[in-house]
Each structure stands twice: as structure tokens, then as C-alpha cells.
Amino acid sequence: ETGVTQSPTHLIKTRGQQVTLRCSSQSGHNTVSWYQQALGQGPQFIFQYYREEENGRGNFPPRFSGLQFPNYSSELNVNALELDDSALYLCASSLQGSQETQYFGPGTRLLVL
Amino acid sequence: GENVEQHPSTLSVQEGDSAVIKCTYSDSASNYFPWYKQELGKRPQLIIDIRSNVGEKKDQRIAVTLNKTAKHFSLHITETQPEDSAVYFCAASITGGGNKLTFGTGTQLKVEL
Numbered sequence: 001e002t003g004v005t006q007s008p009t010h011l012i013k014t015r016g017q018q019v020t021l022r023c024s025s026q027s028g029h030n031t032v033s034w035y036q037q038a039l040g041q042g043p044q045f046i047f048q049y050y051r052e053e054e055n056g057r058g059n060f061p062p063r064f065s066g067l068q069f070p071n072y073s074s075e076l077n078v079n080a081l082e083l084d085d086s087a088l089y090l091c092a093s094s095l096q097g098s099q100e101t102q103y104f105g106p107g108t109r110l111l112v113l
Numbered sequence: 114g115e116n117v118e119q120h121p122s123t124l125s126v127q128e129g130d131s132a133v134i135k136c137t138y139s140d141s142a143s144n145y146f147p148w149y150k151q152e153l154g155k156r157p158q159l160i161i162d163i164r165s166n167v168g169e170k171k172d173q174r175i176a177v178t179l180n181k182t183a184k185h186f187s188l189h190i191t192e193t194q195p196e197d198s199a200v201y202f203c204a205a206s207i208t209g210g211g212n213k214l215t216f217g218t219g220t221q222l223k224v225e226l
Contacts, residue, residue: 004156033213042119042202042216043157056211090156092214100212101147104156 004093004105012111013081021076021108025093031055032074033102034066037088049074050096086112115140117205119217126193127225134220136203137185143205145212146179146186151219152199160201161188164208193224 005024013019025032031050035043045058049068063079072093078085088109092102116139126132138146144165149157163170163177163186170177174193179186190197200221204214 031212035214040219042204042219043214045213045215048211048213050211056213058213094212096212100145100208101159101162102212102214103159104149106156 004091004103006089006091006105006108008108009106010109010111012113014113015081015083017081017112018077018079019081019110021078021089021091021110023074023076023091023093023105025072025074025091026103029093029095029103030072031094031096031100032068032072033092033094034074034076035090035092035104036060037090037107039087043090046076081112083112086110115143115205115215117203117215117217119203119220121220122218123221123223125223125225128193128195130193132188132190132193132197132222132224134188134201134203134222135185136187136205136217137183138205138215139184140205140207141181141184142207145206145208146177147204147206147214148177148188149202149204149216150199151202157202190222193222195224195226198222198224 033048034046037043047057052068068074088107090107094102147162151157176189203217
């Protein structure tokens with residue numbers, strides 16, 4: 001059984017640019033959730049994807065968008081980057097309709113200059 | 114929406130002592146309460162979880178208790194060891210509807226020799 005993986009591990013962008021982060025879910029899982037973790041804080045829910053559709057969204061603007069692919073992997077896209085977007089971006093996979101326990105990937109550390 | 118408060122923000126104990134971290138939640142519909150341990154630079158790792166149909170759950174040195182009436186739940190770690198030093202996050206969610214996790218602000222636990 002393979003765990004949740006994310007790429008890249010680190011990324012540096014400048015304000016106004018766009019970024020795409022990737023997540024591969026744990027084998028057997030069909031749901032991917034994305035979280036933003038600012039330094040010293042708990043993770044904040046961005047959105048969740050199930051069956052290739054958004055299945056719930058937190059308090060994040062539309063410039064945060066995502067995709068889920070038929071193999072359940074997912075992308076997080078952020079447009080018009082702002083300095084405050086600097087954070088650790090975590091994805092978590094789970095099995096909808098079952099225990100729904102979420103297992104996290106190692107995260108992508110994004111720095112916006 | 115759901116709001117989770119966590120106390121204390123920092124906790125220092127001597128090796129072998131017990132540690133207790135407390136969380137309260139606001140949404141009475143929440144029915145799933147996981148606890149995650151996050152070491153510096155690492156992913157959040159699930160250490161124990163509890164569902165609303167259970168009042169207490171134990172796994173070796175770790176236990177969680179849930180009081181649905183008061184809307185609070187606690188993590189208990191007995192016989193603490195230096196490797197227990199980390200940031201601990203509680204979370205709450207409603208399963209069956211996407212299981213969006215709302216996290217507390219975290220507790221920095223330091224186990225001193």
C-alpha cells in the first residue's frame with residue numbers, strides 16, 4: 001500500500017505568478033482534500049474533491065482552484081499569488097463512504113516573494 | 114461553521130509524567146474527532162480518533178475522551194517519552210458529507226528528560 005505523495009516539496013514564486021501543486025492519493029482512496037497551513041497554525045480546509053468534482057470548499061477565494069483525475073490524483077492551482085499565500089500546502093486522501101479517515105501527504109512548502 | 118478551540122498552546126512535562134490536551138467544538142452535528150501529531154517539518158500523522166457513538170478510546174499510552182453534552186474532547190498521553198515531543202492538533206468534522214476537518218490551533222508538547 002502506497003501512502004500519499006505530493007510534488008514538488010518546495011517552491012519559490014513571486015507575487016502575481018501562478019502555481020500548480022500535485023497530490024497522489026493513497027491506494028484505495030477516492031477522495032482528496034487540500035489544506036493550507038501557515039506557520040505556527042493548524043491546517044485550514046481549502047476544498048475537497050470526490051469523483052472528479054469539488055465536494056465542499058472552505059473560506060478561500062476563487063483564485064484557489066483544483067482538479068481531480070480519474071486515478072484520484074489531484075492538483076491545486078493558485079492564481080495571482082499573494083505574499084500571504086506563503087504556507088505549507090497539505091493534501092489528505094480518504095475513502096468516501098467508509099471510515100473517511102484522512103491521511104496526509106508530506107506537503108509542499110510555497111514561498112511567495 | 115465549526116470552530117475548534119485547543120488548550121494549552123504549549124505544554125512542558127517531565128519524562129514519565131502524563132500530558133492532557135483539551136479541545137472544545139461548536140457544532141453539535143460534528144461526529145468525528147481525530148488527533149494528529151506533527152513533528153517539525155513533517156506531515157500531520159493520525160495518532161488516534163474517536164466517533165460520537167463512543168465516550169473513550171485507548172491505544173497503548175494514548176487515550177481520547179469525548180463529552181458530547183459539553184462539546185469537548187481531550188487527549189491523554191501517559192508515561193511520556195522524549196519522542197512524544199511535537200505539535201498536537203485536534204480536529205472535528207461531520208462524516209458522510211465530505212468530512213471537512215476543522216483543526217484547533219495546536220499544542221506544542223515538550224517532554225523534558
